[in-house]
Structures are given as C-alpha cells and as structure tokens.
Amino acid sequence: MNEQHESGSFLVEMRGISKSFPGVQASDGIDLRLRYGEVLALLGENGAGKSTLMNILSGLYRPDSGEILVGGRHVTISGPRDAAALGIGMVHQNFMLVDTMTVTENVVLGIRDLAFIPDMAEIKRGILELSERYNLKVEPDAFIWQLSVGEQQRVEILKLLYRNAEILILDEPTAVLTPQEAQELNHVVKRMKGEGKSAVFITHKMEEVMSFSDRVMVLRKGKVVAGKDTKDTNPRDLAKLMVGREVLFQLDRKPFAPGSTVLELRDVCARDERGLPALSGVSFMIRAGEILGIAGVAGNGQRELSEVITGLRKASSGSISINCVDFTGKSPLEIIRSGVSHIPQDRIAVGAVGDMSVANNIAMKGYRSKPLSFAGMLRPRKILELARKMIDSFRISTPSPETRVKFLSGGNIQKTILAREIESCEALLIAVYPSRGLDIGATEAVRKELIAQRESGRAVLLISEDIDELVTTCDTIAVFFEGRVMGIMPAAGAEIEEIGLLMAGVKPGTEASA
Amino acid sequence: MKFYFEKRKALSVKAVVLVPVVSFVVSLLLTAVILFIFGANPLATYAAMFGGAFGSGRAFTETLVKAIPLMLTGLGVALAFKMRFWNIGAEGQLAMGGISAAAVALFASPWIPKVILLPAVLAGACLAGALWAGIPALLKTSLKVDETLTTLMMNYVAILISETLYYGPWRDPNGFGFPGTAPFPEAAWLPRFAGRAHIGLVFGVILAVALWIVLDRTRWGFELKIIGNSQASARYLGISVERNIVMAILLSGAASGLAGGCEVTAISHRLQQGMSLGYGYTAIIVAWMAQLNPIAVVFVSLLMAGLLVGGDQVQMMMGLPAAMGLVIQGMILFPMLAGSFFTEYHIKVVRSPKAAVAAGGAA
Numbered sequence: 001m002n003e004q005h006e007s008g009s010f011l012v013e014m015r016g017i018s019k020s021f022p023g024v025q026a027s028d029g030i031d032l033r034l035r036y037g038e039v040l041a042l043l044g045e046n047g048a049g050k051s052t053l054m055n056i057l058s059g060l061y062r063p064d065s066g067e068i069l070v071g072g073r074h075v076t077i078s079g080p081r082d083a084a085a086l087g088i089g090m091v092h093q094n095f096m097l098v099d100t101m102t103v104t105e106n107v108v109l110g111i112r113d114l115a116f117i118p119d120m121a122e123i124k125r126g127i128l129e130l131s132e133r134y135n136l137k138v139e140p141d142a143f144i145w146q147l148s149v150g151e152q153q154r155v156e157i158l159k160l161l162y163r164n165a166e167i168l169i170l171d172e173p174t175a176v177l178t179p180q181e182a183q184e185l186n187h188v189v190k191r192m193k194g195e196g197k198s199a200v201f202i203t204h205k206m207e208e209v210m211s212f213s214d215r216v217m218v219l220r221k222g223k224v225v226a227g228k229d230t231k232d233t234n235p236r237d238l239a240k241l242m243v244g245r246e247v248l249f250q251l252d253r254k255p256f257a258p259g260s261t262v263l264e265l266r267d268v269c270a271r272d273e274r275g276l277p278a279l280s281g282v283s284f285m286i287r288a289g290e291i292l293g294i295a296g297v298a299g300n301g302q303r304e305l306s307e308v309i310t311g312l313r314k315a316s317s318g319s320i321s322i323n324c325v326d327f328t329g330k331s332p333l334e335i336i337r338s339g340v341s342h343i344p345q346d347r348i349a350v351g352a353v354g355d356m357s358v359a360n361n362i363a364m365k366g367y368r369s370k371p372l373s374f375a376g377m378l379r380p381r382k383i384l385e386l387a388r389k390m391i392d393s394f395r396i397s398t399p400s401p402e403t404r405v406k407f408l409s410g411g412n413i414q415k416t417i418l419a420r421e422i423e424s425c426e427a428l429l430i431a432v433y434p435s436r437g438l439d440i441g442a443t444e445a446v447r448k449e450l451i452a453q454r455e456s457g458r459a460v461l462l463i464s465e466d467i468d469e470l471v472t473t474c475d476t477i478a479v480f481f482e483g484r485v486m487g488i489m490p491a492a493g494a495e496i497e498e499i500g501l502l503m504a505g506v507k508p509g510t511e512a513s514a
Numbered sequence: 515m516k517f518y519f520e521k522r523k524a525l526s527v528k529a530v531v532l533v534p535v536v537s538f539v540v541s542l543l544l545t546a547v548i549l550f551i552f553g554a555n556p557l558a559t560y561a562a563m564f565g566g567a568f569g570s571g572r573a574f575t576e577t578l579v580k581a582i583p584l585m586l587t588g589l590g591v592a593l594a595f596k597m598r599f600w601n602i603g604a605e606g607q608l609a610m611g612g613i614s615a616a617a618v619a620l621f622a623s624p625w626i627p628k629v630i631l632l633p634a635v636l637a638g639a640c641l642a643g644a645l646w647a648g649i650p651a652l653l654k655t656s657l658k659v660d661e662t663l664t665t666l667m668m669n670y671v672a673i674l675i676s677e678t679l680y681y682g683p684w685r686d687p688n689g690f691g692f693p694g695t696a697p698f699p700e701a702a703w704l705p706r707f708a709g710r711a712h713i714g715l716v717f718g719v720i721l722a723v724a725l726w727i728v729l730d731r732t733r734w735g736f737e738l739k740i741i742g743n744s745q746a747s748a749r750y751l752g753i754s755v756e757r758n759i760v761m762a763i764l765l766s767g768a769a770s771g772l773a774g775g776c777e778v779t780a781i782s783h784r785l786q787q788g789m790s791l792g793y794g795y796t797a798i799i800v801a802w803m804a805q806l807n808p809i810a811v812v813f814v815s816l817l818m819a820g821l822l823v824g825g826d827q828v829q830m831m832m833g834l835p836a837a838m839g840l841v842i843q844g845m846i847l848f849p850m851l852a853g854s855f856f857t858e859y860h861i862k863v864v865r866s867p868k869a870a871v872a873a874g875g876a877a
Binding site: 310312331332333335336337342344346349350351352353354355356360363364365367368373376377378380 | 731732733734735736739740743744746747749750751752753754
C-alpha cells in the first residue's frame with residue numbers, strides 16, 4: 001500500500017454507510033474519506049455513532065448498506081482479520097490484552113502465519129526496534145498485569161505496528177491517560193504520520209481535536225454534520241456543531257457559604273490489594289455546601305480514598321467521622337444509611353448491574369424502605385414510577401425503564417447511577433471520575449448536578465483528573481500524590497501550574513527540575 | 515451471500531422463547547440419527563416413548579413419580595446457579611435428605627406424636643440437605659474453596675454413607691438379607707394420590723411459585739439477583755454478599771433434601787438401594803433447560819421425567835439399549851448450550867456486491 005498515488009485519491013473511502021440496531025439508527029448514510037498520511041478526528045457525543053462507524057471499518061460490525069474502498073478497491077471486511085490484511089487496526093477503549101502473558105506474547109498473539117514454535121528472540125528484537133522507532137517505551141518481557149494503563153495502550157499500538165498497520169483507529173485513546181501520556185501519544189501519532197501512515201481517532205474532547213488532527217468530522221445522531229480542516233475551526237464552533245446548541249463553559253453558582261463539617265478524615269492510612277500503602281496520613285474535611293475536589297493522576301490513592309470513606313476498604317489507622325459521628329470501620333450499609341452516596345469509579349462493573357433494568361438500577365438504594373418496598377415485598381409499580389420520574393429529570397435516554405442497563409451508552413449508564421445516588425443522598429456525595437468518558441452534554445449535566453447538591457446544603461467530594469473540571473466545579477481543591485495530601489487550596493484563583501506541580505509530587509519552591 | 519454472527523444490541527423475547535424449543539427439536543433430530551444407526555425407526559421410537567410416558571394414566575403417574583424429585587432438585591440447583599454458585603451436589607443433598615428422613619422415621623418416631631411425625635421427617639430431610647450444601651457454601655465464602663469440586667465430592671461421601679447405613683447398622687434384620695432399612699411406620703408415609711404419584715408434586719409446585727415470588731417480588735430476591743449478577747455491585751450497595759450466598763445455598767440444599775425425603779417416605783417407605791436414579795445430576799440439565807426460571811423448572815422436569823420413563827419403554831418395546839433414554843437426555847443439553855449463543859447473537863446475512871473483492875487474500 002506504499003505505492004505512489006496521485007493526489008486526490010483516498011486511502012479509505014466509506015460511502016453511504018448505514019447501520020441500525022433495534023431502536024437506533026447508529027449510522028445514517030455516512031460518507032468518510034481518509035487521505036494518505038492524514039490524521040482524522042471523529043468528533044461526536046456519546047451515541048453519535050463514532051464507534052459504530054469505526055467498528056464497521058475494523059470488521060466487527062457489517063453495515064446494512066454502503067460500500068468501503070481501501071486504496072481505491074472495493075472491499076468486504078468480514079472480520080478483524082480481513083481488516084488486518086488491509087492494514088487496518090483498531091485500539092479499542094477496553095484493551096484486548098491477556099493479563100497473564102508478556103508484552104511480546106501479546107503482540108504476536110493471533111498472528112496467523114506465525115511459526116509453530118515462534119522465534120521469540122527474533123520477535124522481541126522486532127518489537128524493540130519498533131518501540132525505538134516510534135518512541136513507544138515498553139519492556140518486552142513484562143507481564144501485562146504489571147503495566148500501567150498508558151503502557152498497556154502502547155502495547156496495543158505496538159501490536160498494530162507489528163502487523164504493519166497503515167491505518168490506525170484509536171477509540172478515545174486519551175480517556176485513560178495522564179496529560180503527559182496523552183502528549184506522548186500525540187508524538188507517536190505524528191511520527192507515524194511522518195511515515196505516511198494514517199489514523200482515525202474518536203474523541204469528544206476539543207483540545208485533542210485541535211492538537212492531534214489535520215481534519216475533523218463531526219457526527220451527530222448517526223449523521224455527518226460537518227467536515228473541516230482543523231486549522232479552519234475552533235473549539236467553540238466544534239462544540240456547537242457536536243451538541244447542536246451553545247455549550248456553557250461556565251457554570252452558575254451561588255457564593256461559597258460553607259456550613260458545619262460533614263466529613264472529616266484524620267490521619268487515615270490504608271493499604272491496597274497488594275498490601276502496599278495506598279493512603280498515608282490523609283486528613284481533610286468537607287463542610288455542608290462545599291465541593292472539595294481531589295486532584296491527582298489516577299492511581300495515587302483516589303480509589304482507595306473513596307473506598308475507605310464508603311466502608312468498602314478498612315482503614316489501617318486514623319479516623320473518619322460523618323456529621324461528627326465516628327464511622328471508622330463501619331459497614332458499607334451503615335455508611336449508606338448515614339446519608340452517604342457514592343458514584344464509583346467503575347460504573348459498569350460496580351456502579352450499575354448491566355443485566356438488570358434501568359428501573360431496577362435506579363431502585364438499588366431505595367428498595368430497602370417505603371415507598372419502593374413494604375414488609376419485605378417490592379412494589380414494582382412504585383419502582384417504575386420513580387424510574388420514570390428519574391429518567392425524565394436526568395434525561396436518561398433509554399427505550400424504556402425496563403431496558404437492561406447494558407444496552408445503554410456510557411453517558412446514560414452514568415446518568416442512571418447519578419439519578420440513584422443523588423435521589424438517595426442526604427449528607428455527602430462522593431463522585432469518582434464522574435465525567436470520565438462522557439460527552440460535553442452529559443459532562444455538563446453531571447457538573448450541574450454536583451453543584452445542585454452543594455446548593456442544597458450537602459457536602460460533595462469530587463475526585464477528578466481534569467483540572468479544568470476541578471477549577472470550575474469545586475470550592476476547595478486538595479492535591480493527591482502517592483496517597484498523601486500535597487496541599488489544600490481554594491479553587492477560586494488556584495494556579496493550574498501549581499496544581500500540576502503538586503500532582504507530580506513537587507512542592508512549590510523545592511522543584512529540582514522542570 | 516454470506517452469513518455472519520453479530521452480537522445483539524437488545525434482548526429479543528422471541529429468541530428467549532424460541533431457542534429452547536428449537537434446541538429441543540434439534541436434539542430430537544440428532545437422536546434420530548443415532549436411532550437410525552441402531553436400526554430403529556426414529557418416529558416409531560419417539561411414538562413409543564411418548565406413549566410410554568404420557569399414553570396412559572398409569573404411565574403418566576410413573577412420569578410424575580420421576581418428575582417430583584427432578585422438580586425439587588431442579589429448583590434447588592436453579593437457585594444456586596442464579597447466585598453463580600455451581601452446586602452440582604444435589605445428588606448428595608438428596609441422599610442426605612433420605613438418610614435424615616430415615617433416621618427420624620425409624621429412630622425418633624417413638625417420641626414424636628403421630629400427627630407431626632411426617633412433617634418432622636420431612637423437616638429433618640430439608641435440614642440435612644441444607645447442611646450438606648451449607649458446608650461447601652461456607653468453604654466458598656470464607657476460604658474461597660471452589661464449590662464445583664466440594665459439592666461434587668460430597669455426593670460420593672453422602673451416597674457411601676447411605677450405603678454403609680443400609681448395608682450395616684440400619685439393615686432390617688427381617689429383610690431376608692436385602693440391603694435396606696426396616697419399613698417406616700405408616701404415620702411417616704407421604705400420601706399418594708394416584709398410582710405411586712404422591713403429594714410431593716404439591717411441594718414442588720408450591721416451591722416453584724414461592725421461589726418465583728421470592729426472586730421476583732421480594733427485597734431479599736432483589737438482593738440475590740444483584741449478587742448473582744455482580745458481587746462488586748452488591749458490596750458497593752451495602753448488601754452482605756457472603757451471608758446471602760450461604761442463605762440461598764442452604765435453601766437450595768433444603769430443596770434437594772426434601773426430594774430425598776419424599777423419595778423414601780412416598781416411594782420405598784424405607785432407605786434402600788436405588789433411591790436416586792441420578793436425579794441430582796439430571797437436575798442440572800433441568801435447571802439449564804428452564805433457563806433458571808422456577809416456573810419453567812416444573813414443566814421441564816415433567817418433560818425430562820417423560821424421557822426417563824419413555825426411555826424404559828423403548829428398551830422393552832423396541833429392543834434398544836436402556837441407555838438410549840440417557841443418550842437422549844445428554845443430546846438435549848448440547849443443543850441447549852449451543853442454542854444459548856443465539857440469545858446473545860444473531861445471524862446476519864450479507865449479499866456481497868458484484869464488484870466486491872474478498873479481502874482475505876491480501877497480507
């Protein structure tokens with residue numbers, strides 16, 4: 001596919017692609033063109049049809065109608081293997097790696113013409129050579145479970161490069177990355193572009209479109225609403241195209257007027273699954289009507305912090321009190337009963353039960369008491385009534401309250417959890433990465449709900465990686481690094497650079513290197 | 515034209531209903547091939563089986579006799595499987611139920627008023643079944659011991675205990691050397707209503723309805739459903755996972771124990787060899803075929819019992835090996851398991867455009 005090609009020809013051309021699922025038209029006559037050596041951003045809200053379109057290109061779905069040309073030839077892509085043969089490879093949002101195998105083994109896994117007894121040394125050399133060429137640092141003998149999320153993504157990209165992929169599809173690649181890792185990924189993509197490879201990346205973040213792509217295609221409800229050269233556009237226009245209306249980048253809020261202390265942590269320590277210290281002497285408090293944000297790179301004790309407060313993890317020392325009552329070592333149920341709500345980090349495996357209905361998921365906190373149950377019996381009609389109310393007020397887009405949650409989009413799953421947790425919240429709301437992976441509309445809804453909780457006199461703990469989110473939503477920001485509070489400051493007037501340094505473990509005035 | 519499998523985006527009610535029916539038809543077709551190889555006319559064989567199982571009042575009551583233990587154990591297994599607890603120990607729990615019923619009926623009867631002797635015997639059976647299931651449940655929840663192994667191994671222990679008892683200390687001295695205990699006092703007999711069919715059927719139906727109500731309509735059932743789907747979610751929602759699993763498995767074992775209790779009090783009136791014809795294992799097939807739905811278990815156990823009884827007829831009337839009934843049973847499970855794939859996926863047909871070039875050749 002590296003032969004000379006006249007200008008104006010396209011590497012990939014998708015014509016009139018349509019694809020429907022029961023109740024949803026996921027793609028509606030979409031045309032897509034990808035030039036040689038181009039990075040195309042596919043921008044759109046959750047459920048706009050970005051992933052469906054790319055799943056069609058990578059062979060996971062077959063279109064109902066439409067045709068695909070690669071290098072000017074008509075092709076039928078009936079599976080990922082066909083796609084790979086055409087030089088098309090996709091890095092999915094959830095990585096497809098085998099945890100208990102090494103990087104090298106994962107890279108060659110599934111290659112068809114591999115020797116019966118593969119020459120692993122030779123393969124390793126190939127991997128190292130690629131990783132050098134693209135500056136994708138990986139340890140070939142490391143096991144996948146030992147790697148960070150960012151490193152795992154590098155393995156996924158290496159997998160594709162090793163298969164000589166010419167077209168890389170990246171599905172929301174930066175959703176799981178730290179800002180630095182995202183920067184590195186950007187360099188990798190640029191280098192691949194320099195070699196004539198092309199990339200499509202799916203995103204709903206404006207900044208990424210601006211910094212990664214040459215061209216951007218905006219999708220809304222399965223249709224192309226715009227296709228522009230990136231240099232001819234700006235984030236505000238793109239946001240408007242994507243959502244179909246003006247987006248508020250500023251949130252209205254009342255002045256900060258904190259009440260009495262709701263949550264207080266004193267010298268809390270805890271260990272992670274491997275028995276290593278995850279929290280070391282954490283102390284802070286949140287007052288009624290206050291949103292406290294925890295800033296920090298994921299994996300610095302944030303998850304453990306939320307688990308310790310909600311009783312899912314035992315604190316090894318220190319004390320936790322809610323409304324001045326000691327709750328150290330109490331069970332999750334006792335803590336729930338004290339009025340604590342929790343939007344967990346893992347919304348699919350923990351926050352929601354995929355095989356149960358939206359209505360049941362909404363009832364999963366309130367089912368213990370009237371009106372949803374009485375004398376041990378559930379009251380389905382009341383549950384449905386509540387669900388309809390919540391679906392309405394949280395704008396959960398679902399075919400019906402009886403639809404199983406696993407058939408909803410990520411944003412709507414999060415709204416379902418949000419509805420349940422906010423409905424049952426009486427004292428404290430803990431939100432862990434609540435807007436991760438959500439589109440602008442859903443993110444806005446989440447932040448508004450957090451502020452509404454603050455306004456009604458509850459305390460909110462917001463754990464986030466997005467500094468902009470913290471600065472716009474919180475009253476107070478505490479920065480976490482390796483399980484410690486590096487500093488606590490008012491959000492108003494907080495310096496983003498200072499927060500960034502603290503997140504990297506550098507105390508102001510003591511930095512050794514930039 | 516090409517066929518592809520594609521994951522369903524929504525649950526299809528049609529598929530949920532059709533898959534078991536079509537699977538059953540497929541299994542009949544597959545079995546027909548085997549029958550044909552054995553030189554039997556498949557249609558005549560099926561007709562003989564049907565007649566043998568449902569063709570006469572006597573045949574039907576015999577089918578009921580076998581359906582009752584399948585129903586009770588099937589319900590127990592279905593409940594355990596709903597919790598993702600792979601209880602394959604219904605056979606042992608049934609055996610312990612029989613032993614315990616015999617113990618109460620034979621040795622405690624002098625101290626128990628006649629009116630409540632039968633309830634006491636059956637309660638003993640439930641209790642023993644529950645305890646026998648409770649041991650693996652506790653091992654699983656406290657030490658993470660794999661329940662498939664423990665429940666399976668405890669089957670052999672239970673069966674050997676019962677053999678030891680009726681060959682040894684409990685053997686009827688007036689039994690002419692026949693391996694079995696003395697007959698139970700009549701107050702401990704479970705009443706029959708037609709032929710050998712007994713009111714264990716009522717227990718089965720009541721239990722099925724009760725279980726359906728518990729799972730579908732009660733707070734506890736709601737918690738069990740959450741635990742069965744995601745233990746991480748249950749913990750996060752403040753539900754005690756371990757306690758609820760143990761409780762559900764105790765109930766599961768009690769159902770199988772009751773099956774054993776009914777067998778000895780209604781059919782043999784003593785503990786003897788051949789109490790179970792592998793009901794506890796067939797219960798696994800019953801539970802899966804019923805897709806773990808308690809109400810469906812009632813009907814599926816009738817069907818499976820029909821196969822067992824009809825299979826015996828085949829042996830007698832068609833001169834086929836007795837194992838043919840079991841072969842058919844096994845043949846049912848495979849299409850069922852394969853068929854469950856179609857509740858998650860559907861087939862997509864694509865007409866390839868004329869100009870299309872298959873992509874496979876490159877690389």
